[in-house]
Amino acid sequence: MSKLPHIGTSIFTVMSKMATDYQAINLSQGFPNFPIDVRMTEILARLAKTDIHQYAPMAGYPPLLEKIAQLTLDHYQRKVNPSTEILITAGATEAIFASIQAFVQPQDEVIILDPSYDCYEMPIILSNAKPIRIALKEDYSPNFEAISQHLSTKTRMLILNNPHNPSGKIWTENDFIQLEKIIENYPDLLILSDEVYEFITFENKHISINTREKLKDRSLIVSSFGKTLHLTGWKIGYLIAPENLLEEVKKVHQYLVFSVNSLAQASINEYLTVFDVNEVAQLYSEKRNFFKHLLKETAFDLLPCEGTYFQTASYQSISDEKDVDFTKRLVTEFGVSTIPLSVFYGDQTDLNRIRFCFAKNDELLLQAAERLLKIK
Template sequence: MSKLPHLQTTIFTVMSKMAADYQAINLSQGFPNFPIDVRMTEIVARLAKTDIHQYAPMTGYPPLLEKIAQLTLDHYQRKVNPSTEILVTAGATEAIFASIQAFVQQQDEVIILDPSYDCYEMPIILSNAKPIRIALKEDYSPDFESIKNHLSTKTRMLILNNPHNPSGKIWTENDFIQLEKIIENYPDLLILSDEVYEFITFENKHISINTREKLKDRSLIVSSFGKTLHLTGWKIGYLIAPENLLKEVKKVHQYLVFSVNSLAQASINEYLAIFDVSEVASLYRQKRDFFQNILKETTFELLPCEGTYFQVASYKGISTESDLDFTKRLVTEFGVSTIPLSIFYGDNTDLKRIRFCFAKDDETLTKAAERLHKLK
């Protein structure tokens, strides 16, 4: 008997396969299609010839832990202990899974804010706990009244995603102030803050839980080198949390993967010495602006994109089809693969919106736009 009977192949796999089958342009799955920095490939090639191929320490390659601590200090003015408050993980997904498994027990409740990334619910269910899916407002800002109404002594964890996938929304100072107020009376509640797009924000600066004095000591903060350094296939992430919390996550991590790819960790460590992560926002701001500009004359309504490398668009003026049917028709008839937003909701809310990934080279985005202009 299946422990996860309702889970099927993810929509990301389905749409990417359809893109391949129909030779469509893949703007669905969130990965760049442009080359990584040649300096990184040179570092990897050189280090591959050294003695770096055995197990790394369970918590992470020590020099990389130091670099992460410095990165956190430089960007968030938070001083963390590299030995006790940082864990290198096999991607952000492992950090999320291990954090939930470490703290969520049978009959606990975990709040997920929809639309949400699909990896949150599964480890909650495997813990025999209950996911509580709460919809964000239509503009993707938090509905604090609804969150407050769902909080109880059973609430063990609240999962935040900021900057937000799929919408590109980022939290404001006022959002955090409201959150801090409503969880004051729940001292046992933990926050799992998915911040994998932290360095991809545009007009407004990302506010990290790392900067929130009232929250950081009860939070587990997830980051991703895959997103920041355009290395999604390397699956290297990291987790920052107080020592008392992180030691529990390490218990899961050591039996889940034990340690993370040693060559990848050593290569990232060297690269961080010559790469400024603030360059990432500039790169994707240019891509966002370029993509929005070439879609101006289409019949899509483009929603605001404050961060991430995703653009949400409404197709209400084009079709009354379900978003799933519409995205499948985009592939089969127009040769462009996207993601329907309903799959990010526990109840499959369909607002007639789809998500484009613009982490692509200009030629790919231009060709996709040419095809999308044919929609009437």
């Protein structure tokens, strides 16, 4: 008997396969299609010839832990202990899975804010706990009234995703103030903050849980080198949390993967000496603006994109089809693969919106725009 009977093939796999089958332009799955920095490939090639191929320490390659501590201090003015408060993980997904498995007990409740990334719910169910799906507002800002109504002594964890996938929304100072206020009466509630797009924000600066004095001691903060350094296939993430929380996560991590790819960790460590993460926002800001300009004459209504490398769009002026049907028709009739937003909701809320990934080279974005201009 299946433990996850309702889990099928993910929409990302479905749409990417359709893109291949119909030779469509793939703006669905969230990964860059341009080469990584040549400096990284040179570092990787050189280190591959050294003695770096055995198990790394369980918590991570010590020099890389030191780099992350410095990065956190530089960007968030938070001093973390690299030996006890940082864990290198097999991608952000493992950090999320291990954190939930470490703390969520049977019958606990975990709040997920929809639309949400699809990896949150499964580890909650495997813990015999209850996911509580609460919709964000239509502009993707948090609905604190609804969150407050669902908070109780059963609430073990609240999962945040900021900057938000799929919408590109980022939390404001006032959002955090409200959050701090409504959870102060629930001292056992933990926050799992998915911040994998933290360095991909534009006009407004990302506010990290790392900067919130009232929250950071009860929070597990997830980051991703895959997203920041355009290395999604390397699956290298990290987790920052107080020592008492991280010790529990390590108990899961050591039996889940034990340690993470040693060559990748060593290569990232050296690359961070020559790469400025501030370059990431500039790169994707230019791509966002370029893609937005290309779609200006289409029938799509583009929603604000404050962060991430995703552009959400409404197609209400084009069709009243369900979004899953519309995205499949985009592939078969127009040769562009996107993601429907209803799949990010527990109840499949359909607002006639889709998500484009603009982390692609200019040539591909131009080709996609030419096809999208034909849609009326």
